[in-house]
Amino acid sequence: MGKVIRWVLGPPIATSALRQERLSNHWALGVLVVDALSSVAYATEEILIVLISVSLFSLWASIPIALAITALIFLVCFSYRQVVFIYPQGGGVYSVAKENLGENFSLVGAASLMVDYGLTVGVSIAAGVAALTSAVPLFYPYRVLLGLLVIIILTIGNLRGVRESAFIFSLPTFLFIAAFGGMFLYGAGMILSGSFPAAEFSPSARHYDEMGGTLGILLIFRAFSSGCTALTGIEAVSNGVQVFKPPESENASKTLVRMPSILGALFLGITFFAYYGGIIPKGSEETVVSQVARAIFGASPFYYLVQGATMMVLFLAANTSYAGFPQVASRLAGDDYLPHQFKDLGSKGVYTLGIFFLSIFGFLLLVMFDADTHALIPLYAVGVFVGFSISQLGMVVYWKRRGIREHLGPILTNALGCGATTLVFGITFFFKFTHGAWMLLPVIFFIVYKMKKAKKHYRMMEEKLKITGNARPKVSRRKTVIVPISHIQMDTLHALDVAVSLNPGHISALYIGSDRDLEKALRKEWEKQQELGVIPHHIKLHTILNEYREIQAPILEYLSEVQKKCESDTLYVVIPDVTPPKTLQYFLHHLTPSLLKLRIDNDRKIDAVVVSVSYKVYEDNHAPPDATVA
């Protein structure tokens, strides 16, 4: 078992070998924008799904909506440019809010960020599988299974501690940009040469007006809020400033200009060709991107290239969560808000628990939502905007503290960003409330509540465990030893011998039974072994018959009574146990010894030292390291 795990995960990585690679600007771009670009795969589709619910003739509205969203992308990126200068160590929403807005804001931001990392895994993998099944419909029935397979691969890859190789990780990004760019050029050429396949209908604003114009402002807002999923992932650059070569902030800020340009171009391109080709969303059957690529390239290898690149980019977007989530969780654990186990760097130099946690979350999302991108997105987009708004609000406070007049430019940029994202959050939350966004409220509040409780607990424990000047543990030297037994065998003798060697003032064995005949037989055996000199005569045997066939409760009761009687003694409970030759054979034995220890530890009426004496059984062909039987 251990060997298999070792083989899958590879050898351990020494602490000295763990260091962050620095990347030049274009490799950094490849690595950091993959999450943002991946939303091109589904954002247009989300807009069209809303518009088509009214009529074919409202699809034209997708163009102005996409333009508005692109403007928003630029605005948010410009806002973030200021973050990377102030927080070159990585300005996640948690850090920014903690410093400028206090605990509550920072925890709400952190909670929404963590939930979003989980949703990124779910949405990106679902969309990646959809890119695959659009091209190869044969795989459609196995989409949940395929998604789980991807999660398993990502989990193992991240547990192995693969350092992000900029080359491999940015390759799909550049392939994706090139494939889409090529597709748009080729498509434009087809349009100009008149060979673009004619749409069966050509819905336009004019047609729409002729239909009577029921396209209300509400619908526009709904479609807009759906399309805002295009903004997910753009915060990655501000989190990863340390990936850049010095001057880090300078370089990151350059990327924050290039990224919205590329993202906007791809998003507008897909939206335009979808409109021009008269493409309508086909649900889970085929994605809009696949339809666009098919309209332009037919069933040629180029079509499969577009789909393949889309799929790869989406899976890599899921992978970015594996870089982000464990990091945030470990930082929160460092501040006592999450279990400290999230801080543990495993033998591979990765935050093992964070990786497992994220995988389980992604797994549950995929199964619960049947690997359906469209069902997952409402939750996704809303959470992202919580993070945006809190970040920008934090920046506004940051500037304000340093003087409004001196920083009028920056404060206005961030205030505008904050206002816009808050507005979009409100719109998205309102329109997606019944589509699952309501779930975010209780979930985020629950996480924040639990994080605060954790901090309080750690503080309390620290206080209680502190060594104060005059406080010292008192362990009296006289010992009372109780040995609970269920039979008289080699393991019992072993435990009794350890008990005797503790030099106790008082020692007794305790048997709890529910059958009078068995109890009599045990007493007889005890006396026999005492006569044979195997069991020392000064050990008394107490037997208790329990009418309700309980074992542990009567033991605890007995211990608590003994404790009351010999208050000045230290109470020792020596528990005999047997270790079978193989671990799986534990299933064939009662776990009473381990459970008893747990219950004694957790019983507030007993303050006992538990001594576990395990008698190891070896199979005949294996000799013990040191013969315990003379």
Next chain:
Amino acid sequence: MGKVIRWVLGPPIATSALRQERLSNHWALGVLVVDALSSVAYATEEILIVLISVSLFSLWASIPIALAITALIFLVCFSYRQVVFIYPQGGGVYSVAKENLGENFSLVGAASLMVDYGLTVGVSIAAGVAALTSAVPLFYPYRVLLGLLVIIILTIGNLRGVRESAFIFSLPTFLFIAAFGGMFLYGAGMILSGSFPAAEFSPSARHYDEMGGTLGILLIFRAFSSGCTALTGIEAVSNGVQVFKPPESENASKTLVRMPSILGALFLGITFFAYYGGIIPKGSEETVVSQVARAIFGASPFYYLVQGATMMVLFLAANTSYAGFPQVASRLAGDDYLPHQFKDLGSKGVYTLGIFFLSIFGFLLLVMFDADTHALIPLYAVGVFVGFSISQLGMVVYWKRRGIREHLGPILTNALGCGATTLVFGITFFFKFTHGAWMLLPVIFFIVYKMKKAKKHYRMMEEKLKITGNARPKVSRRKTVIVPISHIQMDTLHALDVAVSLNPGHISALYIGSDRDLEKALRKEWEKQQELGVIPHHIKLHTILNEYREIQAPILEYLSEVQKKCESDTLYVVIPDVTPPKTLQYFLHHLTPSLLKLRIDNDRKIDAVVVSVSYKVYEDNHAPPDATVA
């Protein structure tokens, strides 16, 4: 938490209060035949599903097939009549085969019986829910959920240790018989008065011949094998002989005449009316029984009475598994074939583990097969016939050993029974192989293999733990004590104090770290506390820096080295631990102390006594029972 469980499950039941109720013949009938009768709810439908796959005109064949199955029911019941006289203690297939056919047959029988108990839960609950959703289609989307709800209710009911109240448990059986009898009478009256709703078509053998007669012998066999599910549950009487008042066997044998008569009548009745009414199976939309009842009673209260009684009988049939499975499992555990935990009578006097196991099995079946009766039945029927055949074969051997000539009558009955059931097993297995029956082979072989391994393990352990005349555990009196520490706080002091009180020849603390600065700080603190007199000067501190951030592996390595060096000493590992005020708060702490104990126990290179010293932290408003801080 403990209080909630107590409230749900009720107070414990004393051993003296656990006894078997004895029932007069008709109450016993009500209790024991419910499982057998319940198959009336789906057996006819299974026949029709096969026949309809050819054409409407082959449905007439359901009548002769049902007659043949009824004959088989009588034959099996007569075979079982001989079992109840020879095995009045309850002649389950396991007992009969163990005595007459040896280990292999008995284990195959036991394995198929256990699987069948699980399938009874799955099939009966699925069919019971189908009876409900046929009457109230509104519930159809929630059928899996409803099934799970029933399992939860059955689990709690059985965990509560509700003694089988013959009155309550047999009431639905009698209601079921009465409702179906009344329905048949009323239906017959309608036919005679000519008011029975005319079938849209009236398929008969004559029509069928006109069609060209493609109804082959294979189809007949397939339909027959599907209908054989009507035989499931009839072994219950032979298992429950002890429920009858004396003379038990006499009374049980009477029931084994009455039961097939009732079962046959109900089964033939439903099959006849389904044929006469031209009813064709509608899949999961509406059961055949529901269609028959609707044809006769319309939407009157009588229709709902039939459906309600059917549902109740099916749920009670599932409940009979809760009586049977834990019993068989505990008997197998008693013979060392299953984990001994299956023998434990909980505080409520029931085999808790067996009940949980069955519930989880039924739960998985319901979810995996989407609560679809028809998908589950192929596995079900096949397993039942394995049990029948082995039982009857055992009886043949029983008589043979006592002389063939003297017992020619009984031997012929059982041989006929054995031959018929084996033949039916063969037919069913052949026709249902691709419908899931193949699964039974690997599952049963796996269970048998594991049961034999378990027995071997228990024998080995018994041998190894036996106290032999001259063998005695050797624990040298000199002790070497190691205290692994991760910090210096109150819990550390407490553990060090316990270590000192063991009067060891050698004592040292062991710190494993991965950060040089932290290690230095700890060393400094250690020296400070030694200067202050808080830590005794004779305790040495060893620190090890691990490049791979491991903690447990270096500890084990160190212990194994110490063990080699001080071979004649007994090695004690004193592990400091902290008990937080509330159990759930364990999630906020590393479980290293408990895991370390497990790993030391399972490390073959170390033979150490593990001493766990838990420092209990109390919240401010709770005082410890005995102040440990002076």
